[in-house]
Amino acid sequence: MILGGVQLHEGDDCIVSLLTPDRVRDVADAVADVGREALQAGYDCIDIEDYGPNFGHEDFAYTWANFTDLVVFFRQGADAGSHVIFTVGQ
Structure with a gap:
């Protein structure tokens, strides 16, 4: 969903990932059935020190809300045959 696909930038200053329409569909299908309990289980495995x-609890609620938005986003992208580009920088 975030770091998959083709990396369009090399370096430590940012990440730019491209998902093709086929990958967008794969992601949409994979996350469609992820429920709150499953995401909570993964969240609970996070190393708190890292x-x-x-x-x-508040951060998980924020994470869940954003995750559900991404599920809708990827479904809409898959249905439209869109590419998705993810970027994050320092």
Whole structure:
């Protein structure tokens, strides 16, 4: 969903990933059935020392809300045959 696909940038200053329409469809299908309990189970496996001080109930609620938005986003992208580009920088 985030770091998959073709990496369009090499370096430590940012990440730019491209998902083709086929990969967008794969992601949409894979996350469609991920429920709150499954995401919570994964979240609970996070190393708190590596994650930082925000770990907890409020942060998981934020994570869940954003995840459900991404499920809709990827389904719409898959249905439209769209590419998806993910970027994050320092």
